[in-house]
Amino acid sequence: MRKKILIYGYGWVGESAYDFFRYFGFDCKIIDDLLDFSEISFFNSDFRMDVDILEFDFYIVAICNKKTAISLKEKLISIGVDANQIKNFSNDKYNKNMEYLLDEYFIDSIDTFLNDEFSLDRLHNSLKNVVCKHYENKKSNNLKHRRLEFDKKSDKGVFSSILHTGYKSSSGKPIIYPGFYSYCSHYKESDKDFYFIDKLDFDSIRNRDPNVKFIACFGNSALRVEYLPTSDSITANMQSILDKEFTTKYIVANFGIGSQGVYDQLLTFNALCFTLKPDIVLSFFGGTDYRNGVYCCDRLVKQHKIVYTPESWEVSYKSATNSSLPLFREMSKIKDGSNPKITMYDVLDSVKVRLAQFNSYVAAGGGLFMLLYSHLVYVN
DSSP states (O other), rough: OOOEEEEESSSSHHHHHHHHHHTTTTTEEEEEOOOOOOTGGTTTTTTTOOOGGGOOSSSEEEEEEEHHHHHHHHHHHHHHOGGGGEEEEEOOOOGGGGGGGGHHOOOOOOHHHSOOTOOOHHHHHHHHHHHHHHHHHHTTTHHHHHHHHHHHHHHHHHHHHHHHHHOOTTTTEEEEEEEEEEEEOOOOOOOTTTSSSSSHHHHHHTTTTTSSSSEEOOOOOHHOOOSSSSSSHHHHHHHHHHHHSSSSSSSEEEEEOOTOOHHHHHHHHIIIIIGOOOSEEEEOOSHHHHHTTTOOOOOHHHHOOOOOOOHHHHHHHHHHTTOOOOOOOTTTTSTTTTTTTTTTTHHHHHHHHHHHHHHHHHHHOOEEEEOOOSSOOOOO
């Protein structure tokens, strides 16, 4: 049967203690006199507001200040906890990246360390050695040299490299850039950074002849045509028609990214296209806004007029924080699984505001904004 530990205090030290003892298979619960766990405990039972204080095998006071730690020990004793069960964990340097060293430095059962005195000196000495060894390994592995060697061989930027050096499958995963996102693709791989269907020569477009007109197209997967030959895309056909019918030279670029509505298109334009000063910007297909909008945060939609792509922003943030909160987008297959606080009027109103903003951004660079929308956007 797993032994139960109560971690008292959840600052930097408490987080280190939580990761440390969970590695050794303890059933850990956390309390903190100064933190409100009412929301996180709703989905994660390790953070409790109503624990039976006397049901644990060990009580870990996760505080680095010795005076405060002793004070909390006395508090636990006053409510009936055996003093021999109370220990002080004071290391705030350990993290999960170091767990590969724990079996080497904690050969004896962890229980033998917990039977030591309150200050756990032996445990802390071993843990200090773990931390030092970890940083020695980082130094001896010459990480900077390895990074520079990697960059010589890779044709990817930093964010795409982060994704591809992770151990999880990168297929279909969002690449979160500062202020916008793209999706990794195994079908369209000529562009290793943004995975647009064609690799764009940004410098060439930026420095184009003044007589060459640049058309930038933004939209969702219907514009992108992920599983079809690039030659079958809307933009390829547009380029072909313009080349045949007009003497003026045009460059047509496809910035299509799966699941993007108007707001996310605007973010991509602002990040990658604004400085290119396109002559014409086309925004395609509004159906994504209506599909995404009813699963978004109602505060962002109603108060701030933001209809975004939950699969990218919410899912990625949930993964980064290890949250257990069920997302409305994850419940899309459930009947009435959408956000009940959002109406289609709210979505339409948000889209209208962002279309006007998109138009103003394009006009600021001297371009013309045109809308190829599959739904009528009209809000009084």
